[in-house]
Amino acid sequence: MPEKSYDHHRIELKWMERWKDADFYKAEDFSPRPKYYLLEMLPYPSGTLHVGHIRNYTIGDTLARYKWMRGYNVLHPMGWDAFGLPAENAAIANKRHPRDWTLSNIAYMKQQHRRYGFSYDWDREISTCEPEYYRWNQWFFLKMLERGLAYRAKALVNWCPECATVLANEQVVDGCCWRHDTTRVEQRELDQWFLKITAYAEQLLNDISKLEGGWPERVLVMQRNWIGRSEGTEVDFRLADTGEPIRIFTTRVDTIFGATCLILAPEHPLTARLVGEADKAKLKQMIDERARRDPGDLVKEGFFTGHEAVNPYNGERIPIWVGNFVLMGYGTGAIMAVPAHDERDFEFCTRYGIAVRPVIRPADGPLAEAATMRGAFVDDGVCENSGEFSGLPSAEARRRMTEKAEREGFGKASVTYRIRDWGISRQRYWGTPIPVVHCDSCGIVPVPEKDLPVVLPLNVEITGAGGSPLAHVPEFVNTSCPACGRAARRETDTMDTFIDSSWYFYRYCDPRNDRAPFDSAKIAHWFPIDQYIGGVEHAILHLIYSRFFTKVMRDLGLIHHDEPATRLFTQGMVIKDGAKMSKSKGNVVSADDAAERYGADTARLFVLFAAPPEKDVDWQDAGVDGMYRFLGRVYRFVTRNADSPGGDGS
Ligand SMILES: [Zn+2]
Ligand SMILES: [Zn+2]
Structure with missing residues (x-):
């Protein structure tokens, strides 16, 4: 048989047509074969896939095919995260109903999926904007x-x-x-x-240990930091004028004899009462300003309220300030400032001429002199000038000081989380x-x-x-x-549309159920997800919300596992000639262009071979050309030898 030239259009369109109505990739509920649930994060129907999507789906597709060939009953579904703002913005811009815009995008993108030959079970397709969902x-x-x-x-x-x-x-x-x-x-x-979600903060944190080894370590670190557990002590200072308690949270109660002022968040309920008329405008400005930046990036600013608070451990009166870096949402919205032993407090207090008073010395050295301190001493050490607690190591002092607060009713041990409802x-x-x-x-x-x-x-x-x-x-x-x-x-x-994506992967197991979100027996068969694949940008939002929903469903008795996905893989990005692809740079390579110019096989092969899947891939035409030539050689070799001995002649 004569050798044929490699015509990717002819070959791929022929097979696309042949596969159109085939159901090779149907997942079977309750099959006796071992199950494998493989999931790629469902896309937002923006209108068109680019080669970054193609990489995500190609990695999943390759694994799905491997598992099919190994005899698994694979669940490999696809759907649409179809609610959201872009549809509404497009509606305003184009005078088109968000539903029309969304549905036509879905139809188009589904066609692109088919063009690339991904092995989905389309019978389980879901779209989150439908009332059935x-x-x-x-x-x-x-x-x-x-x-x-x-x-x-x-x-x-x-x-x-x-x-x-x-x-x-x-x-x-x-x-x-x-x-x-x-x-x-x-x-x-x-x-x-x-x-x-804060009711589940502790579980969300503790169960991270169940994900170790299966999820990327950096995702787990991001989640731990986001949940942000701190152990410490709540202590009631008192407003000197009225005796009214002002509760603070600190992780370093051992430094409390070094507290030289108390600082309230601008939104603290007490702040509005303590601040005089002259400062009200300043306060309002502080609240708005703060919304605009990460607290960590703010220049620390504040002002004195004219009032004082009493430290319950030594009866000392210290000034009450308002500070733009104190968060209402963390702890109690009020802090004690211990400039000698906290960098942030040091920066604030030296700026405003508030006293610095060291009360912790290094275990093997003397107490620092306030006048010569160039920064805070933040390590644990030994308490000094701390009344009955002087001479105690920091950890011991924290324990005993917390006990005293509990005994005398002005405080307690406490755990606080950074995560908000x-x-x-x-x-x-x-x-x-x-x-x-x-x-x-x-x-x-x-x-x-x-x-x-x-x-x-x-x-x-x-x-x-x-x-x-x-x-x-x-x-x-x-x-x-x-x-x-x-x-x-x-x-x-x-x-919030993040609710839609917090549980969609359960619905794939029973997508047409109109009596319940799903049949629990089907979930028990398919779950947990064996391999989840998506971008690391979802490490906090989607992946924490999904874990939260799973725990709530478990407590509703609908499911019987603690975590939705055993393994998570976060693929690298596809960049173009060294730069991140973006509409504004005009360097987005669409899936259509890639399929037209090189074909789906070349594009898929390139994103798999050009870099390890967790690393970024640079979409360079020279590299894609090379992959195209390679496929051409394979194709010509096969067609040339198809009727030689050993070939079947067709
Ligand atoms: Zn906006
Ligand atoms: Zn009523």
């Missing part, structure tokens, strides 16, 4: 509400003026919106729905409606389960102006109270 978001919300895990509170929230919506702390990057990296985030006080209210349209009703007589009333889903109405005008678009749809807003039957109003905020 998001009704279960609402159901989980109601379950959490019943258990006190969902609650409503007034809170200062991060507000992006560009998005005109609230952002989770995780969505604020260097003081700016994660989608608008030049838009400063502001602080606003609003009624918000929260999920009480998850604010889920969004003043946006394209998301899951929050299933509650506001009634003038009954207050907040949950929508009964039998009335789910609360369907997102389609006749909405989206202008991008502030506030919830749903508030302008009377047919949606006006309803009757499920409790008393009188006229009532529906909640018009929608849920």
Whole structure:
């Protein structure tokens, strides 16, 4: 047989057609073969795949095929994280309904997936913007509400003026919106729905040990830091004028005899009362300024309130300041400043001429002299000038001082976490409606389960102006109270779309179930996920929320495991000629271009061979050309020899 030239179009389009209706990759529930659940993070339907996506899916696809060939019953599904802001922004820009925009993008991207021949079980496809899916978001919300895990509170929230919506702390990057990296985030006080992820802080932290070896160490480190557990002591100082307690949290109570001032967060409830009229404007400015930056990047600023606090250990009166670096959300929103033994306090106090008083000496050296200190001594050591605790090593002093506080009722041992409850209210349209009703007589009333889903109405005008678009749809807003039957109003905020992606991988196991989010027996068969694959940028948001949802579902009795995924792999990025691909640089290589110019096989082979999967790959045309020539040689070799002895002649 004569050798044929390598025509990737002819070959790949032929097979794409042949595979179109085939169901080679169907996962079988309850198969006796060993199961393997392989999952790639579900994409946002932005409209087009680029070669970075292709790398993610190619790595997964390769593993899936390997497992199939090894005799496993592989679950390898794909779906769409279909709610979210870009659909709404596109709607404003193009006068197109977010649903149309989203569905046509999904259809297009699905075609791209097929062009690349990925081995998905398309029968299990899900799309989070469909009522069949998001009704279960609402159901989980109601379950959490019943258990006190969902609650409503007034809170200062991060507000992006560009998005005109609230952002989770995780969505604020260097003081700016994660989608608008030049838009400063502001602080606003609003009624918000929260999920009480802090109730699971300790479990989320402890169970990290179950992921060691299976998840990348850097992801686990990021999660540990995000949860941020600190052991310490809460101590009540007293307002000198009135005796009113001011509770502080410290991890270093052994240094408390060196406290030379008390510093309140600008938002601390006491601050507004203590600060005189003259300083109110300064205070407001401090609160807004602070929202715009990471506390770590702030120049530490503050001012004296004119009031004093009493240290319960020695009765000393120390000045009360307000400081922009004290966080209301961490500990109690008030700290004691011990400049001799804390770098941050040292910087603040020396700047404002507040006394520095060393009370801890190194185990093998003398106590420092305040006048000659160039920085804080932050290590543990031996207490000095600390009354009855002088001479004790730091650890021993912490224990005894905490005991004294507990005995005398002015404090206690305490653990605090950096992680905050998850604010889920969004003043946006394209998301899951929050299933509650506001009634003038009954207050907040949950929508009964039998009335789910609360369907997102389609006749909405989206202008991008502030506030919830749903508030302008009377047919949606006006309803009757499920409790008393009188006229009532529906909640018009929608849920953070990270809820959609917190449990989607369970739905793949039972995607058409209309009586429950899933059948627990199917989950027991498929879970945990054997291999999860996605970008490291999801280390904190998605992967902590998913672990939280898993634990809540377990406590609801729906599932019987603690962690959703045994193994996590975070692939490297695809960069272009040394630079990160981005729309603004115009260097994004689309999956279509790559398939057109080189073919899916070449693109797939290149992203697998050009670098180890965890490292970044540089998409260089010379390298891709080389891969194309290699495939051409293989193809010509095979076609040339197909009818020689040993070939079957066809
Ligand atoms: Zn924004
Ligand atoms: Zn009512």
